[in-house]
Amino acid sequence: MQTATLAVARNLAHTHAIALVHSVSRPQPVSSFLPECEIYAQGERSGALYQIEFGAVRIYRLLSDGRRQVVAFHFAGETFGFEADRTRSFFAEAMVHTGVRTIDRPANGQATPELMALALRGLIRAQEHLLVVGRQRAMERIAAFFLDMMDRQDDRGQIELPMTRLDIGDYLGMTIETVSRTFARFREEGIIRLPSTRIVEILKPERLRFLCQ
Amino acid sequence: MQTATLAVARNLAHTHAIALVHSVSRPQPVSSFLPECEIYAQGERSGALYQIEFGAVRIYRLLSDGRRQVVAFHFAGETFGFEADRTRSFFAEAMVHTGVRTIDRPANGQATPELMALALRGLIRAQEHLLVVGRQRAMERIAAFFLDMMDRQDDRGQIELPMTRLDIGDYLGMTIETVSRTFARFREEGIIRLPSTRIVEILKPERLRFLCQ
DNA sequence: CGGTCCTTTGAATTTCCTCAAACAAAGTGG
DNA sequence: CCACTTTGTTTGAGGAAATTCAAAGGACCG
Numbered sequence: 001m002q003t004a005t006l007a008v009a010r011n012l013a014h015t016h017a018i019a020l021v022h023s024v025s026r027p028q029p030v031s032s033f034l035p036e037c038e039i040y041a042q043g044e045r046s047g048a049l050y051q052i053e054f055g056a057v058r059i060y061r062l063l064s065d066g067r068r069q070v071v072a073f074h075f076a077g078e079t080f081g082f083e084a085d086r087t088r089s090f091f092a093e094a095m096v097h098t099g100v101r102t103i104d105r106p107a108n109g110q111a112t113p114e115l116m117a118l119a120l121r122g123l124i125r126a127q128e129h130l131l132v133v134g135r136q137r138a139m140e141r142i143a144a145f146f147l148d149m150m151d152r153q154d155d156r157g158q159i160e161l162p163m164t165r166l167d168i169g170d171y172l173g174m175t176i177e178t179v180s181r182t183f184a185r186f187r188e189e190g191i192i193r194l195p196s197t198r199i200v201e202i203l204k205p206e207r208l209r210f211l212c213q
Numbered sequence: 214m215q216t217a218t219l220a221v222a223r224n225l226a227h228t229h230a231i232a233l234v235h236s237v238s239r240p241q242p243v244s245s246f247l248p249e250c251e252i253y254a255q256g257e258r259s260g261a262l263y264q265i266e267f268g269a270v271r272i273y274r275l276l277s278d279g280r281r282q283v284v285a286f287h288f289a290g291e292t293f294g295f296e297a298d299r300t301r302s303f304f305a306e307a308m309v310h311t312g313v314r315t316i317d318r319p320a321n322g323q324a325t326p327e328l329m330a331l332a333l334r335g336l337i338r339a340q341e342h343l344l345v346v347g348r349q350r351a352m353e354r355i356a357a358f359f360l361d362m363m364d365r366q367d368d369r370g371q372i373e374l375p376m377t378r379l380d381i382g383d384y385l386g387m388t389i390e391t392v393s394r395t396f397a398r399f400r401e402e403g404i405i406r407l408p409s410t411r412i413v414e415i416l417k418p419e420r421l422r423f424l425c426q
Numbered sequence: 427c428g429g430t431c432c433t434t435t436g437a438a439t440t441t442c443c444t445c446a447a448a449c450a451a452a453g454t455g456g
Numbered sequence: 457c458c459a460c461t462t463t464g465t466t467t468g469a470g471g472a473a474a475t476t477c478a479a480a481g482g483a484c485c486g
Binding site: 427428429430431432433434435436437438439440441442443444445446447448449450451452453454455456 | 472
């Protein structure tokens with residue numbers, strides 16, 4: 001059932017993408033992806049970069065036994081699709097309805113300042129992530145996650161989560177149950193409010209910052 | 214007591230470094246560092262790159278409560294000291310008697326192919342490390358560690374560990390006790406032999422590879 | 427309204443950590 | 457050269473944190 005749904009969604013997204021190709025003043029048209037649709041896959045040849053116009057994307061890789069490591073979430077305004085290798089090591093999927101603009105790579109030369117900046121941002125992100133996942137406990141990981149989300153989409157102390165608990169767990173190296181229990185604990189301690197499962201209101205950001213060191 | 218010892222070692226290394234500055238045909242002289250000596254520190258202004266002539270180096274960062282995340286080990290022939298930021302986010306320390314050659318950064322332009330290559334290698338390393346630390350259990354982490362060491366210093370199935378169990382633990386996100394117990398378990402299962410604490414003989418590499426997926 | 431998917435909560439279990447002690451190796455000073 | 461210290465490693469016992477398994481609740485969709 002799920003695969004069928006996914007296949008349909010993928011097809012729809014494809015037509016949708018084509019339908020949305022219209023001429024604008026900007027260099028590249030916007031492609032649109034429905035929720036859960038793949039933008040590129042592990043094993044494909046690395047190609048274009050993508051800039052998000054609206055929506056949100058997850059970047060992940062799979063282990064052979066099905067375990068998944070989400071390495072990044074990306075939101076409107078951010079660029080993704082930069083990979084160190086010639087073939088893609090990761091999957092990129094839209095988490096919600098998402099529009100992306102393709103950015104052509106500078107044809108021949110590889111070391112443009114833009115690409116370098118992307119590599120550096122990726123490096124910093126990965127090293128930060130490594131610290132969180134490697135040396136912190138559940139509460140600290142979730143706190144770091146909330147603070148990161150706040151930084152990147154601040155709607156006055158309110159964050160919207162386009163991803164599922166499973167995504168968060170696979171991003172932070174823990175199970176959905178632990179994610180859920182940690183959310184509950186923050187709620188019980190009055191640090192957050194959960195108006196709905198996908199919206200988090202940060203009541204005491206200083207407590208989160210304290211937890212992260 | 215320990216600080217005193219360290220201070221002496223640091224001073225010795227310093228004089229040693231100066232003593233070893235001799236003219237060779239290569240562009241830069243070799244500086245020498247005694248075991249446990251700092252090569253650069255978190256907070257310093259990012260500067261030169263270093264190429265290891267002999268020895269081994271650990272790269273790490275500290276949390277305010279003393280927890281430590283080792284992000285990389287480097288061996289002879291490898292280059293380290295590349296950082297994404299203008300100030301160093303990490304410490305670099307010699308783990309054994311180590312000789313490094315300073316590499317001057319290309320003066321003005323930032324995006325040389327060499328620097329790009331370093332950034333990419335760092336990115337791949339960090340992403341690989343993230344997967345190990347984020348989604349694997351103790352046995353798998355140690356297995357991945359052994360395989361990585363094998364790849365990088367293959368003396369026919371024998372690896373020499375210049376780092377302590379604490380270093381390994383802080384690299385893999387576990388305690389020294391768990392590291393030690395995992396080593397013991399591999400030994401009991403006939404996968405490795407431990408001629409000494411710092412030498413590991415890999416008897417069944419295929420078992421390690423199986424564990425890593 | 428019924429079904430699916432996601433989330434939450436509880437109970438049992440596993441894994442890893444903490445604390446403690448013994449052991450081993452290397453260096454120091456008498 | 458040998459006691460003695462220091463540092464690093466191993467091993468055991470108990471405990472804490474997170475996972476697994478199970479079930480119930482909630483939101484969304486046709």
